[in-house]
Amino acid sequence: MKQPQIGVYGLGTMGSALALNMAEKGVSVAVANRSPDKVPAFLDEAGDLAARISGQDSLEALIGALPPPRLLLVMIPSTAPMDAFLDEVIPQLAPGDTVIDAGNADFHDTRRRAARLAEHDLYFVGLGVSGGEDGARHGPSMMMGGSPESWDRLHPILEAIAARYDGTPCVARLGPDGAGHFVKTVHNGIEYADMQMLAEVYDLMRFGAGRTPVQIADAMARWNEGPLRSYLTEITARVLRYDDEATGQPMVDMIADSAGQKGTGRWTVIEAVRLGQSATMIEGAVAARAWSAEKPLRQRAEAAFGGARREIGIDEERLERAMLAARVLEYAQGFRILAQASEDFAWGLDPARIAEIWRAGCIIRADMLDDIAAAFRDGPPEGQLLLSPRFANALEQGIPELRALVGQAVAAGFALPVLSAALTWFDTMRQGRGTASVIQAQRDFLGRHGFERVDRDGGGYHGPWWE
Ligand SMILES: NC(=O)c1ccc[n+]([C@@H]2O[C@H](COP(=O)([O-])OP(=O)(O)OC[C@H]3O[C@@H](n4cnc5c(N)ncnc54)[C@H](OP(=O)(O)O)[C@@H]3O)[C@@H](O)[C@H]2O)c1
Structure with missing residues:
Protein backbone atom coordinates (compact mmCIF):
# COMPACT_ATOMS: atom_id res chain seq x y z
CA MET A 1 0.00 0.00 0.00
CA LYS A 2 1.16 3.56 -0.81
CA GLN A 3 1.98 5.87 2.10
CA PRO A 4 -1.30 7.29 3.41
CA GLN A 5 -2.11 10.76 2.03
CA ILE A 6 -4.50 11.58 4.85
CA GLY A 7 -5.64 10.19 8.21
CA VAL A 8 -9.28 9.89 9.28
CA TYR A 9 -9.97 9.76 13.01
CA GLY A 10 -13.53 8.84 14.05
CA LEU A 11 -15.17 5.91 12.28
CA GLY A 12 -18.78 6.74 13.10
CA THR A 13 -21.40 7.11 10.38
CA MET A 14 -19.77 10.09 8.68
CA GLY A 15 -16.09 9.31 9.22
CA SER A 16 -16.49 5.76 7.83
CA ALA A 17 -18.37 7.01 4.80
CA LEU A 18 -15.76 9.71 4.04
CA ALA A 19 -12.86 7.24 4.41
CA LEU A 20 -14.54 4.77 2.03
CA ASN A 21 -15.27 7.58 -0.43
CA MET A 22 -11.57 8.58 -0.35
CA ALA A 23 -10.38 5.01 -0.89
CA GLU A 24 -12.81 4.57 -3.77
CA LYS A 25 -11.43 7.71 -5.44
CA GLY A 26 -7.87 6.36 -5.24
CA VAL A 27 -6.76 8.22 -2.10
CA SER A 28 -4.72 6.11 0.29
CA VAL A 29 -5.99 6.69 3.79
CA ALA A 30 -5.07 5.67 7.35
CA VAL A 31 -7.89 5.34 9.88
CA ALA A 32 -8.32 5.05 13.64
CA ASN A 33 -11.13 5.34 16.16
CA ARG A 34 -11.42 6.02 19.89
CA SER A 35 -12.80 2.49 20.39
CA PRO A 36 -10.20 0.51 18.41
CA ASP A 37 -12.46 -2.54 17.94
CA LYS A 38 -14.36 -0.57 15.27
CA VAL A 39 -11.30 -0.58 13.00
CA PRO A 40 -11.22 -4.28 11.98
CA ALA A 41 -15.00 -4.25 11.52
CA PHE A 42 -14.64 -1.21 9.28
CA LEU A 43 -11.89 -2.85 7.21
CA ASP A 44 -14.12 -5.91 6.74
CA GLU A 45 -16.94 -3.71 5.54
CA ALA A 46 -14.56 -1.92 3.15
CA GLY A 47 -14.07 -5.10 1.05
CA ASP A 48 -11.75 -4.43 -1.91
CA LEU A 49 -11.30 -0.81 -0.85
CA ALA A 50 -9.39 -2.02 2.22
CA ALA A 51 -6.35 -2.30 -0.07
CA ARG A 52 -6.07 1.49 0.10
CA ILE A 53 -6.88 1.77 3.81
CA SER A 54 -4.44 1.24 6.63
CA GLY A 55 -6.17 0.53 9.95
CA GLN A 56 -4.44 1.80 13.09
CA ASP A 57 -5.28 0.85 16.64
CA SER A 58 -4.59 4.19 18.33
CA LEU A 59 -4.23 7.89 17.69
CA GLU A 60 -0.46 7.60 18.25
CA ALA A 61 -0.24 4.86 15.63
CA LEU A 62 -2.36 6.91 13.21
CA ILE A 63 -0.07 9.92 13.57
CA GLY A 64 2.96 7.68 13.20
CA ALA A 65 1.57 6.26 9.96
CA LEU A 66 1.15 9.69 8.31
CA PRO A 67 4.06 11.30 6.48
CA PRO A 68 4.68 14.89 7.63
CA PRO A 69 3.37 17.45 7.03
CA ARG A 70 0.30 15.50 8.08
CA LEU A 71 -3.33 15.87 7.06
CA LEU A 72 -5.57 14.58 9.83
CA LEU A 73 -9.34 14.70 9.28
CA VAL A 74 -11.38 14.32 12.45
CA MET A 75 -15.03 13.25 12.41
CA ILE A 76 -16.16 13.24 16.05
CA PRO A 77 -18.62 15.56 17.86
CA SER A 78 -17.26 19.08 17.35
CA THR A 79 -18.16 20.14 20.88
CA ALA A 80 -16.17 19.30 24.07
CA PRO A 81 -14.79 16.04 22.56
CA MET A 82 -13.02 18.10 19.89
CA ASP A 83 -11.27 20.25 22.50
CA ALA A 84 -10.27 17.13 24.46
CA PHE A 85 -9.01 15.59 21.21
CA LEU A 86 -6.90 18.69 20.47
CA ASP A 87 -5.41 18.55 24.00
CA GLU A 88 -4.31 15.02 23.22
CA VAL A 89 -3.15 15.49 19.64
CA ILE A 90 -1.32 18.84 19.70
CA PRO A 91 1.75 17.51 21.58
CA GLN A 92 2.02 14.67 19.06
CA LEU A 93 1.98 16.84 15.93
CA ALA A 94 4.79 18.76 14.24
CA PRO A 95 4.80 22.31 12.79
CA GLY A 96 3.06 22.42 9.41
CA ASP A 97 0.59 19.62 10.21
CA THR A 98 -3.12 20.23 9.57
CA VAL A 99 -6.10 19.14 11.65
CA ILE A 100 -9.43 19.20 9.81
CA ASP A 101 -12.63 19.31 11.84
CA ALA A 102 -15.21 17.91 9.44
CA GLY A 103 -18.07 17.86 11.98
CA ASN A 104 -20.82 20.40 12.53
CA ALA A 105 -18.95 22.93 14.65
CA ASP A 106 -20.04 26.26 16.00
CA PHE A 107 -17.86 28.63 13.94
CA HIS A 108 -16.85 30.57 17.07
CA ASP A 109 -15.23 27.35 18.32
CA THR A 110 -13.50 26.91 14.97
CA ARG A 111 -12.04 30.42 15.15
CA ARG A 112 -10.84 29.79 18.69
CA ARG A 113 -9.33 26.42 17.77
CA ALA A 114 -7.61 27.82 14.65
CA ALA A 115 -5.98 30.50 16.82
CA ARG A 116 -4.94 27.86 19.35
CA LEU A 117 -3.31 25.63 16.74
CA ALA A 118 -1.61 28.60 15.08
CA GLU A 119 0.28 29.14 18.36
CA HIS A 120 1.86 25.73 17.72
CA ASP A 121 2.50 26.43 14.00
CA LEU A 122 -0.28 23.99 13.17
CA TYR A 123 -3.12 24.58 10.72
CA PHE A 124 -6.75 24.08 11.65
CA VAL A 125 -9.41 23.67 8.99
CA GLY A 126 -13.15 23.93 9.63
CA LEU A 127 -14.80 21.80 6.96
CA GLY A 128 -18.59 21.86 6.65
CA VAL A 129 -19.75 18.58 5.12
CA SER A 130 -23.31 18.25 3.85
CA GLY A 131 -25.22 15.38 2.33
CA GLY A 132 -25.64 13.02 5.27
CA GLU A 133 -24.19 9.52 5.21
CA ASP A 134 -25.00 8.92 1.56
CA GLY A 135 -23.39 12.22 0.55
CA ALA A 136 -20.26 11.51 2.60
CA ARG A 137 -19.99 8.08 0.97
CA HIS A 138 -20.66 9.04 -2.65
CA GLY A 139 -20.10 12.79 -2.94
CA PRO A 140 -20.82 15.51 -0.36
CA SER A 141 -20.87 19.25 -0.79
CA MET A 142 -18.03 20.71 1.30
CA MET A 143 -17.47 24.19 2.64
CA MET A 144 -13.86 24.79 3.65
CA GLY A 145 -12.59 27.45 6.03
CA GLY A 146 -8.84 27.64 6.55
CA SER A 147 -5.58 28.96 5.21
CA PRO A 148 -4.67 29.00 1.50
CA GLU A 149 -1.77 26.67 2.40
CA SER A 150 -4.22 24.13 3.83
CA TRP A 151 -6.38 24.42 0.73
CA ASP A 152 -3.37 23.82 -1.53
CA ARG A 153 -2.68 20.56 0.28
CA LEU A 154 -6.25 19.43 0.72
CA HIS A 155 -8.03 20.35 -2.48
CA PRO A 156 -6.89 17.39 -4.61
CA ILE A 157 -8.43 15.02 -2.04
CA LEU A 158 -11.56 17.10 -1.44
CA GLU A 159 -12.17 17.62 -5.15
CA ALA A 160 -11.80 13.88 -5.74
CA ILE A 161 -14.47 12.96 -3.18
CA ALA A 162 -16.91 15.88 -3.66
CA ALA A 163 -20.25 15.76 -5.43
CA ARG A 164 -20.09 17.11 -8.96
CA TYR A 165 -22.42 19.50 -10.77
CA ASP A 166 -21.85 19.44 -14.53
CA GLY A 167 -18.40 18.05 -13.79
CA THR A 168 -17.46 20.81 -11.32
CA PRO A 169 -16.63 19.59 -7.78
CA CYS A 170 -18.93 21.01 -5.10
CA VAL A 171 -16.19 22.13 -2.74
CA ALA A 172 -14.43 25.44 -2.22
CA ARG A 173 -12.28 27.34 0.19
CA LEU A 174 -14.70 30.04 1.27
CA GLY A 175 -12.50 31.99 3.65
CA PRO A 176 -10.27 31.63 6.70
CA ASP A 177 -10.89 29.84 10.05
CA GLY A 178 -14.66 29.69 10.78
CA ALA A 179 -15.94 30.66 7.31
CA GLY A 180 -16.67 27.10 6.16
CA HIS A 181 -18.44 26.07 9.34
CA PHE A 182 -20.46 29.29 9.33
CA VAL A 183 -21.63 28.71 5.76
CA LYS A 184 -22.54 25.12 6.71
CA THR A 185 -24.54 26.45 9.66
CA VAL A 186 -26.53 28.82 7.44
CA HIS A 187 -26.98 25.98 4.93
CA ASN A 188 -28.64 24.03 7.73
CA GLY A 189 -30.75 27.06 8.69
CA ILE A 190 -32.09 27.24 5.13
CA GLU A 191 -32.67 23.48 5.31
CA TYR A 192 -34.83 23.97 8.43
CA ALA A 193 -36.92 26.64 6.66
CA ASP A 194 -37.40 24.56 3.52
CA MET A 195 -38.40 21.45 5.46
CA GLN A 196 -40.92 23.42 7.52
CA MET A 197 -42.34 25.06 4.39
CA LEU A 198 -42.95 21.62 2.88
CA ALA A 199 -44.51 20.45 6.16
CA GLU A 200 -46.86 23.46 6.17
CA VAL A 201 -47.91 22.74 2.59
CA TYR A 202 -48.56 19.12 3.56
CA ASP A 203 -50.69 20.30 6.50
CA LEU A 204 -52.78 22.60 4.29
CA MET A 205 -53.34 19.93 1.66
CA ARG A 206 -54.08 17.16 4.12
CA PHE A 207 -56.21 18.87 6.74
CA GLY A 208 -57.46 21.88 4.73
CA ALA A 209 -58.12 20.30 1.35
CA GLY A 210 -58.68 16.71 2.50
CA ARG A 211 -56.02 15.11 0.27
CA THR A 212 -54.48 11.78 1.21
CA PRO A 213 -50.72 11.50 1.81
CA VAL A 214 -50.37 9.69 -1.54
CA GLN A 215 -52.25 12.46 -3.36
CA ILE A 216 -49.95 15.01 -1.73
CA ALA A 217 -46.94 12.88 -2.72
CA ASP A 218 -48.23 12.95 -6.32
CA ALA A 219 -48.45 16.76 -6.23
CA MET A 220 -44.97 17.08 -4.76
CA ALA A 221 -43.55 14.67 -7.32
CA ARG A 222 -45.15 16.79 -10.07
CA TRP A 223 -43.65 19.97 -8.57
CA ASN A 224 -40.34 18.19 -8.48
CA GLU A 225 -40.41 18.06 -12.27
CA GLY A 226 -40.44 21.87 -12.47
CA PRO A 227 -38.70 24.89 -10.92
CA LEU A 228 -39.31 23.58 -7.40
CA ARG A 229 -37.13 20.57 -8.07
CA SER A 230 -34.96 19.86 -5.05
CA TYR A 231 -33.78 17.01 -2.88
CA LEU A 232 -36.14 18.02 -0.07
CA THR A 233 -39.18 18.22 -2.39
CA GLU A 234 -38.25 14.79 -3.75
CA ILE A 235 -37.81 13.05 -0.39
CA THR A 236 -40.99 14.60 1.02
CA ALA A 237 -42.89 13.09 -1.91
CA ARG A 238 -41.20 9.77 -1.26
CA VAL A 239 -41.83 9.50 2.48
CA LEU A 240 -45.52 10.36 2.04
CA ARG A 241 -46.04 7.23 -0.09
CA TYR A 242 -45.13 4.76 2.64
CA ASP A 243 -47.60 2.83 4.80
CA ASP A 244 -46.77 1.42 8.22
CA GLU A 245 -46.42 -2.36 7.95
CA ALA A 246 -47.76 -2.99 11.45
CA THR A 247 -50.98 -0.97 11.18
CA GLY A 248 -51.50 -0.41 7.46
CA GLN A 249 -51.87 3.32 8.19
CA PRO A 250 -49.93 5.99 6.31
CA MET A 251 -46.45 5.98 7.87
CA VAL A 252 -46.58 9.74 8.41
CA ASP A 253 -49.62 9.27 10.69
CA MET A 254 -47.74 6.84 12.90
CA ILE A 255 -44.75 9.12 13.52
CA ALA A 256 -44.87 11.23 16.71
CA ASP A 257 -45.21 14.93 15.91
CA SER A 258 -42.30 16.18 18.03
CA ALA A 259 -39.30 17.17 15.91
CA GLY A 260 -35.67 16.82 16.95
CA GLN A 261 -32.93 19.35 16.39
CA LYS A 262 -29.20 19.31 16.94
CA GLY A 263 -28.60 23.04 17.05
CA THR A 264 -27.48 24.36 13.67
CA GLY A 265 -30.85 26.00 12.93
CA ARG A 266 -30.77 27.66 16.34
CA TRP A 267 -27.15 28.80 15.77
CA THR A 268 -28.19 30.38 12.47
CA VAL A 269 -30.89 32.40 14.20
CA ILE A 270 -28.62 33.41 17.09
CA GLU A 271 -25.85 34.52 14.74
CA ALA A 272 -28.28 36.36 12.48
CA VAL A 273 -29.52 38.38 15.45
CA ARG A 274 -25.96 39.00 16.68
CA LEU A 275 -25.08 40.32 13.26
CA GLY A 276 -27.98 42.78 13.45
CA GLN A 277 -29.85 40.72 10.86
CA SER A 278 -32.87 38.54 11.02
CA ALA A 279 -33.94 35.53 9.07
CA THR A 280 -37.58 35.21 10.02
CA MET A 281 -38.28 32.14 7.91
CA ILE A 282 -35.47 30.25 9.65
CA GLU A 283 -36.66 31.62 13.01
CA GLY A 284 -40.15 30.37 12.18
CA ALA A 285 -38.81 26.91 11.41
CA VAL A 286 -36.72 26.74 14.59
CA ALA A 287 -39.72 27.93 16.61
CA ALA A 288 -41.95 25.33 14.96
CA ARG A 289 -39.56 22.55 16.00
CA ALA A 290 -39.42 23.88 19.56
CA TRP A 291 -43.23 24.13 19.78
CA SER A 292 -43.59 20.66 18.29
CA ALA A 293 -41.67 19.28 21.26
CA GLU A 294 -44.27 20.76 23.65
CA LYS A 295 -46.82 18.05 22.99
CA PRO A 296 -48.53 18.04 26.44
CA LEU A 297 -49.08 21.81 26.33
CA ARG A 298 -50.50 21.61 22.82
CA GLN A 299 -52.87 18.83 23.85
CA ARG A 300 -54.08 20.79 26.90
CA ALA A 301 -54.57 23.92 24.80
CA GLU A 302 -56.50 21.99 22.15
CA ALA A 303 -58.78 20.59 24.85
CA ALA A 304 -59.27 24.10 26.26
CA PHE A 305 -59.79 26.09 23.04
CA GLY A 306 -60.55 23.47 20.40
CA GLY A 307 -58.45 22.86 17.29
CA ALA A 308 -58.90 25.57 14.67
CA ARG A 309 -58.19 23.99 11.27
CA ARG A 310 -61.11 24.28 8.83
CA GLU A 311 -61.59 23.38 5.18
CA ILE A 312 -59.83 25.41 2.49
CA GLY A 313 -59.62 25.11 -1.28
CA ILE A 314 -56.23 24.32 -2.84
CA ASP A 315 -55.24 24.81 -6.46
CA GLU A 316 -51.96 22.98 -7.00
CA GLU A 317 -50.64 25.31 -9.71
CA ARG A 318 -51.28 28.38 -7.58
CA LEU A 319 -49.73 26.67 -4.58
CA GLU A 320 -46.65 25.86 -6.66
CA ARG A 321 -46.19 29.54 -7.56
CA ALA A 322 -46.61 30.54 -3.90
CA MET A 323 -43.98 27.99 -2.82
CA LEU A 324 -41.58 29.15 -5.49
CA ALA A 325 -41.78 32.74 -4.23
CA ALA A 326 -41.33 31.53 -0.64
CA ARG A 327 -38.26 29.53 -1.60
CA VAL A 328 -36.68 32.56 -3.30
CA LEU A 329 -37.26 34.53 -0.08
CA GLU A 330 -35.83 31.72 2.04
CA TYR A 331 -32.54 31.76 0.11
CA ALA A 332 -32.56 35.57 0.02
CA GLN A 333 -32.70 35.63 3.82
CA GLY A 334 -29.95 33.02 4.16
CA PHE A 335 -27.61 34.85 1.81
CA ARG A 336 -28.17 38.12 3.68
CA ILE A 337 -26.82 36.52 6.86
CA LEU A 338 -23.80 35.27 4.91
CA ALA A 339 -23.17 38.74 3.46
CA GLN A 340 -23.33 40.37 6.88
CA ALA A 341 -20.99 37.81 8.47
CA SER A 342 -18.59 38.18 5.57
CA GLU A 343 -18.46 41.91 6.21
CA ASP A 344 -18.15 41.67 10.00
CA PHE A 345 -15.45 38.98 9.94
CA ALA A 346 -13.73 40.22 6.73
CA TRP A 347 -14.10 36.79 5.16
CA GLY A 348 -14.67 37.85 1.56
CA LEU A 349 -17.37 35.21 1.02
CA ASP A 350 -18.37 34.80 -2.62
CA PRO A 351 -22.14 34.17 -2.66
CA ALA A 352 -22.10 32.88 -6.24
CA ARG A 353 -19.47 30.28 -5.37
CA ILE A 354 -21.47 29.22 -2.30
CA ALA A 355 -24.60 28.78 -4.45
CA GLU A 356 -22.52 26.78 -6.94
CA ILE A 357 -21.18 24.31 -4.38
CA TRP A 358 -24.71 23.84 -2.99
CA ARG A 359 -26.03 22.70 -6.40
CA ALA A 360 -25.15 19.04 -5.76
CA GLY A 361 -24.34 16.78 -2.85
CA CYS A 362 -25.93 18.80 -0.06
CA ILE A 363 -29.36 18.58 1.54
CA ILE A 364 -30.63 21.90 0.15
CA ARG A 365 -29.55 21.15 -3.42
CA ALA A 366 -32.19 22.58 -5.71
CA ASP A 367 -32.50 23.65 -9.34
CA MET A 368 -32.99 27.20 -8.12
CA LEU A 369 -29.39 27.36 -6.86
CA ASP A 370 -28.08 27.50 -10.44
CA ASP A 371 -30.17 30.66 -10.98
CA ILE A 372 -29.05 32.02 -7.62
CA ALA A 373 -25.40 31.54 -8.60
CA ALA A 374 -26.07 33.32 -11.91
CA ALA A 375 -27.93 36.12 -10.10
CA PHE A 376 -24.96 36.75 -7.81
CA ARG A 377 -22.55 36.62 -10.75
CA ASP A 378 -24.70 39.35 -12.43
CA GLY A 379 -24.38 41.44 -9.24
CA PRO A 380 -28.01 42.10 -8.24
CA PRO A 381 -29.04 45.65 -7.18
CA GLU A 382 -27.89 46.37 -3.59
CA GLY A 383 -26.31 42.89 -3.68
CA GLN A 384 -29.78 41.51 -2.85
CA LEU A 385 -31.28 38.40 -4.35
CA LEU A 386 -34.68 39.97 -3.68
CA LEU A 387 -33.95 42.58 -6.37
CA SER A 388 -32.38 40.29 -8.95
CA PRO A 389 -34.17 40.49 -12.33
CA ARG A 390 -33.75 36.71 -12.51
CA PHE A 391 -36.34 36.28 -9.76
CA ALA A 392 -38.65 39.18 -10.66
CA ASN A 393 -41.04 36.90 -12.48
CA ALA A 394 -41.16 34.26 -9.72
CA LEU A 395 -41.94 36.98 -7.16
CA GLU A 396 -44.41 38.88 -9.33
CA GLN A 397 -46.38 35.72 -10.02
CA GLY A 398 -45.83 34.03 -6.68
CA ILE A 399 -46.43 36.80 -4.12
CA PRO A 400 -50.15 37.28 -4.98
CA GLU A 401 -50.59 33.50 -4.66
CA LEU A 402 -48.66 33.43 -1.39
CA ARG A 403 -50.84 36.28 -0.10
CA ALA A 404 -54.04 34.50 -1.10
CA LEU A 405 -52.80 31.26 0.43
CA VAL A 406 -51.64 32.74 3.73
CA GLY A 407 -54.79 34.89 4.04
CA GLN A 408 -57.10 31.97 3.42
CA ALA A 409 -55.11 29.59 5.61
CA VAL A 410 -54.84 31.97 8.56
CA ALA A 411 -58.60 32.63 8.38
CA ALA A 412 -59.13 28.86 8.43
CA GLY A 413 -57.00 28.43 11.55
CA PHE A 414 -53.75 27.09 10.09
CA ALA A 415 -50.41 28.03 11.62
CA LEU A 416 -47.81 28.83 8.97
CA PRO A 417 -44.65 29.96 10.78
CA VAL A 418 -42.53 29.90 7.61
CA LEU A 419 -44.95 30.79 4.82
CA SER A 420 -46.44 33.72 6.76
CA ALA A 421 -42.94 34.92 7.74
CA ALA A 422 -42.01 34.93 4.05
CA LEU A 423 -44.93 37.18 3.18
CA THR A 424 -44.39 39.51 6.14
CA TRP A 425 -40.72 39.93 5.28
CA PHE A 426 -41.47 40.64 1.63
CA ASP A 427 -44.19 43.15 2.52
CA THR A 428 -41.85 44.87 4.95
CA MET A 429 -39.02 45.15 2.45
CA ARG A 430 -41.24 46.40 -0.39
CA GLN A 431 -42.48 49.31 1.74
CA GLY A 432 -40.24 52.35 1.15
CA ARG A 433 -41.60 54.02 4.29
CA GLY A 434 -42.32 51.69 7.18
CA THR A 435 -43.47 51.86 10.78
N1 LIG B 1 -24.81 12.18 10.57
C1 LIG B 1 -24.92 13.16 9.67
O1 LIG B 1 -25.75 13.16 8.76
C2 LIG B 1 -23.94 14.31 9.74
C3 LIG B 1 -23.89 15.20 8.65
C4 LIG B 1 -22.95 16.24 8.67
C5 LIG B 1 -22.11 16.38 9.76
N2 LIG B 1 -22.19 15.51 10.81
C6 LIG B 1 -21.26 15.71 11.92
O2 LIG B 1 -20.26 14.71 11.86
C7 LIG B 1 -19.74 14.44 13.16
C8 LIG B 1 -19.80 12.96 13.42
O3 LIG B 1 -21.15 12.56 13.27
P1 LIG B 1 -21.57 11.01 13.05
O4 LIG B 1 -23.00 11.06 12.58
O5 LIG B 1 -20.57 10.31 12.22
O6 LIG B 1 -21.52 10.48 14.57
P2 LIG B 1 -21.48 8.99 15.13
O7 LIG B 1 -21.89 8.00 14.09
O8 LIG B 1 -22.22 9.04 16.41
O9 LIG B 1 -19.92 8.77 15.43
C9 LIG B 1 -19.26 9.49 16.40
C10 LIG B 1 -17.77 9.23 16.29
O10 LIG B 1 -17.14 10.12 17.22
C11 LIG B 1 -16.35 9.34 18.12
N3 LIG B 1 -16.36 10.00 19.42
C12 LIG B 1 -17.43 10.36 20.17
N4 LIG B 1 -17.01 10.98 21.29
C13 LIG B 1 -15.67 11.01 21.23
C14 LIG B 1 -14.67 11.51 22.11
N5 LIG B 1 -14.98 12.11 23.25
N6 LIG B 1 -13.35 11.34 21.73
C15 LIG B 1 -13.03 10.73 20.59
N7 LIG B 1 -13.94 10.24 19.73
C16 LIG B 1 -15.23 10.37 20.05
C17 LIG B 1 -17.00 7.98 18.16
O11 LIG B 1 -16.05 7.04 18.60
P3 LIG B 1 -16.50 5.67 19.35
O12 LIG B 1 -16.74 4.69 18.25
O13 LIG B 1 -15.32 5.32 20.19
O14 LIG B 1 -17.73 5.97 20.15
C18 LIG B 1 -17.36 7.81 16.68
O15 LIG B 1 -16.24 7.45 15.92
C19 LIG B 1 -20.57 15.31 14.11
O16 LIG B 1 -19.89 16.51 14.36
C20 LIG B 1 -21.82 15.58 13.32
O17 LIG B 1 -22.46 16.79 13.71
C21 LIG B 1 -23.07 14.47 10.82
Missing part, protein backbone atom coordinates in the same frame (compact mmCIF):
# COMPACT_ATOMS: atom_id res chain seq x y z
CA ALA A 436 -40.24 52.92 12.48
CA SER A 437 -41.14 56.62 12.76
CA VAL A 438 -43.58 55.61 15.51
CA ILE A 439 -40.87 53.53 17.20
CA GLN A 440 -38.48 56.49 17.07
CA ALA A 441 -41.16 58.81 18.54
CA GLN A 442 -41.76 56.31 21.36
CA ARG A 443 -38.03 55.98 22.01
CA ASP A 444 -37.59 59.71 22.14
CA PHE A 445 -40.56 60.09 24.49
CA LEU A 446 -39.53 57.35 26.88
CA GLY A 447 -35.76 57.81 26.86
CA ARG A 448 -34.96 61.09 25.06
CA HIS A 449 -33.07 59.04 22.46
CA GLY A 450 -33.49 61.59 19.66
CA PHE A 451 -34.32 60.93 16.01
CA GLU A 452 -33.47 62.01 12.47
CA ARG A 453 -35.96 64.08 10.48
CA VAL A 454 -37.02 63.48 6.88
CA ASP A 455 -36.60 67.17 5.98
CA ARG A 456 -33.28 68.09 7.63
CA ASP A 457 -29.75 66.75 7.90
CA GLY A 458 -28.19 65.25 11.01
CA GLY A 459 -29.78 63.61 14.02
CA GLY A 460 -30.50 64.27 17.68
CA TYR A 461 -33.86 65.96 17.09
CA HIS A 462 -36.48 65.73 19.82
CA GLY A 463 -40.27 65.82 19.69
CA PRO A 464 -42.49 68.63 21.00
CA TRP A 465 -43.27 66.40 24.00
CA TRP A 466 -39.97 67.62 25.50
CA GLU A 467 -40.74 71.32 25.10
